[in-house]
Amino acid sequence: MISKNELKLLTSYKHSKYRNEDNIFVVEGIKMTQELLASNFEIIAIYAADDLWITENESYIRSKTIPLHEITTTELQKISSLTTPNKVYCVVKQNENGDVCYENQLTLVLESIKDPGNFGTIMRLADWFGVKTILCSQDCVDVFNPKSVQASMGSIFRVNVIYNNLEGCLQNLPQGFPIFGTLPQNGKNIYDASLSNEGIIIIGSESFGISKEIKAFVNQPLTIPRFSIQKDKPESLNASMATAIILSEFRKRL
Amino acid sequence: MISKNELKLLTSYKHSKYRNEDNIFVVEGIKMTQELLASNFEIIAIYAADDLWITENESYIRSKTIPLHEITTTELQKISSLTTPNKVYCVVKQNENGDVCYENQLTLVLESIKDPGNFGTIMRLADWFGVKTILCSQDCVDVFNPKSVQASMGSIFRVNVIYNNLEGCLQNLPQGFPIFGTLPQNGKNIYDASLSNEGIIIIGSESFGISKEIKAFVNQPLTIPRFSIQKDKPESLNASMATAIILSEFRKRL
Numbered sequence: 001m002i003s004k005n006e007l008k009l010l011t012s013y014k015h016s017k018y019r020n021e022d023n024i025f026v027v028e029g030i031k032m033t034q035e036l037l038a039s040n041f042e043i044i045a046i047y048a049a050d051d052l053w054i055t056e057n058e059s060y061i062r063s064k065t066i067p068l069h070e071i072t073t074t075e076l077q078k079i080s081s082l083t084t085p086n087k088v089y090c091v092v093k094q095n096e097n098g099d100v101c102y103e104n105q106l107t108l109v110l111e112s113i114k115d116p117g118n119f120g121t122i123m124r125l126a127d128w129f130g131v132k133t134i135l136c137s138q139d140c141v142d143v144f145n146p147k148s149v150q151a152s153m154g155s156i157f158r159v160n161v162i163y164n165n166l167e168g169c170l171q172n173l174p175q176g177f178p179i180f181g182t183l184p185q186n187g188k189n190i191y192d193a194s195l196s197n198e199g200i201i202i203i204g205s206e207s208f209g210i211s212k213e214i215k216a217f218v219n220q221p222l223t224i225p226r227f228s229i230q231k232d233k234p235e236s237l238n239a240s241m242a243t244a245i246i247l248s249e250f251r252k253r254l
Numbered sequence: 255m256i257s258k259n260e261l262k263l264l265t266s267y268k269h270s271k272y273r274n275e276d277n278i279f280v281v282e283g284i285k286m287t288q289e290l291l292a293s294n295f296e297i298i299a300i301y302a303a304d305d306l307w308i309t310e311n312e313s314y315i316r317s318k319t320i321p322l323h324e325i326t327t328t329e330l331q332k333i334s335s336l337t338t339p340n341k342v343y344c345v346v347k348q349n350e351n352g353d354v355c356y357e358n359q360l361t362l363v364l365e366s367i368k369d370p371g372n373f374g375t376i377m378r379l380a381d382w383f384g385v386k387t388i389l390c391s392q393d394c395v396d397v398f399n400p401k402s403v404q405a406s407m408g409s410i411f412r413v414n415v416i417y418n419n420l421e422g423c424l425q426n427l428p429q430g431f432p433i434f435g436t437l438p439q440n441g442k443n444i445y446d447a448s449l450s451n452e453g454i455i456i457i458g459s460e461s462f463g464i465s466k467e468i469k470a471f472v473n474q475p476l477t478i479p480r481f482s483i484q485k486d487k488p489e490s491l492n493a494s495m496a497t498a499i500i501l502s503e504f505r506k507r508l
Contacts (some may be wrong), residue, residue: 124491127482128480154487160489226258230412233381233409241495245499249502250479
């Protein structure tokens with residue numbers, strides 16, 4: 001049982017406004033909580049609606065001096081953003097926007113990615129393919145949106161996500177620093193292109209691809225060839241599919 | 255304006271039970287309708303809530319003798335499965351489950367894929383990479399689920415989707431027919447493996463991968479190597495990401 005006021009506060013965290021006011025985000029479910037506990041993120045409190053889970057985890061959680069509250073399934077249902085809440089709900093402190101180091105590594109740059117599911121999937125891909133940092137334009141979806149958090153399947157705890165003005169960041173790169181981006185019209189076939197292990201890979205928005213302003217920075221244009229049966233169909237791959245194929249191509253040549 | 259009864263019928267189509275009873279599915283939005291009109295699918299009726307769209311498309315739709323109804327935005331809101339309905343709503347006849355021809359082509363086999371978004375994305379990938387047929391286990395999500403239809407972005411009209419008993423189908427293949435599947439433990443690195451342009455590619459469920467029963471048929475086990483910074487994390491890629499990477503590898507060697 002928790003107080004009416006606490007229930008109200010936690011329910012308000014479904015909205016980014018209240019999450020950002022308190023500088024927190026929400027992590028739900030047993031598996032995600034396990035990944036969270038193994039991370040460096042600061043956990044404000046854990047709310048659990050399952051006796052067995054509490055028994056199994058209580059001493060570890062208390063040893064980390066994290067407040068642990070038992071709640072009812074009905075309370076969990078109220079505060080959860082999931083259709084089927086999964087036993088545990090954690091309030092976690094948002095981490096600070098760190099600096100980006102571009103040298104000797106691949107960095108993903110996302111422009112205007114709006115779908116939280118895509119965003120979460122891209123974090124998971126970055127994690128899988130050893131990309132430490134994702135730099136996002138300021139109009140990308142909120143990384144702490146519950147759907148982004150869930151779709152990342154824990155990768156949100158391991159990948160550094162930074163929001164900044166893309167033009168400003170790209171302008172400051174050393175002359176000739178490799179900037180890759182998929183341009184369907186005049187990119188080089190990614191399967192034949194020479195790829196490097198240092199550089200920026202720009203992923204454009206789901207609806208419009210890379211904008212004209214950002215395109216101007218791309219010095220290594222790529223394209224993912226289509227092998228379809230019907231000419232010119234489908235029109236495109238979605239942003240996370242493209243990211244999967246691109247990162248796979250970059251990494252396999254390591 | 256449409257009658258109360260018609261409104262009730264269309265609203266009922268949000269549920270698979272009523273779609274299947276009438277052997278139909280629903281396609282929504284201007285772009286999807288455009289792809290639909292270019293396909294061989296039989297359109298039962300089109301409901302549009304936009305004067306301009308009707309003016310621009312009416313003569314073409316009438317020339318195909320498809321009933322076209324003008325409805326109000328409120329009516330569209332009621333019958334739509336989308337959060338933001340997009341002007342047009344079509345009732346379409348479900349196509350028949352055709353036969354699968356496995357020879358001289360790659361066929362995707364999906365086992366227990368439950369997420370309609372993943373399913374739609376996999377159709378889009380199959381379409382992009384020229385895979386004509388997707389064979390699904392009978393417990394895969396409904397291909398005509400509105401979320402699958404939307405996520406396919408029109409590829410549902412170009413890819414042949416068949417539900418059948420997987421074991422039965424795989425048993426009937428000629429001896430030695432290539433059956434690929436990702437087995438994280440003992441597969442061959444997909445980047446080094448010899449891949450063919452004829453064969454079956456099995457994609458396992460989001461939660462459990464390929465089942466023991468189906469694994470027994472895999473004679474070309476593959477694995478997608480992880481390049482992550484933290485050992486053993488993330489645990490996996492999701493089913494549609496894995497499909498993107500696998501199909502890209504198969505096709506680039508054409």
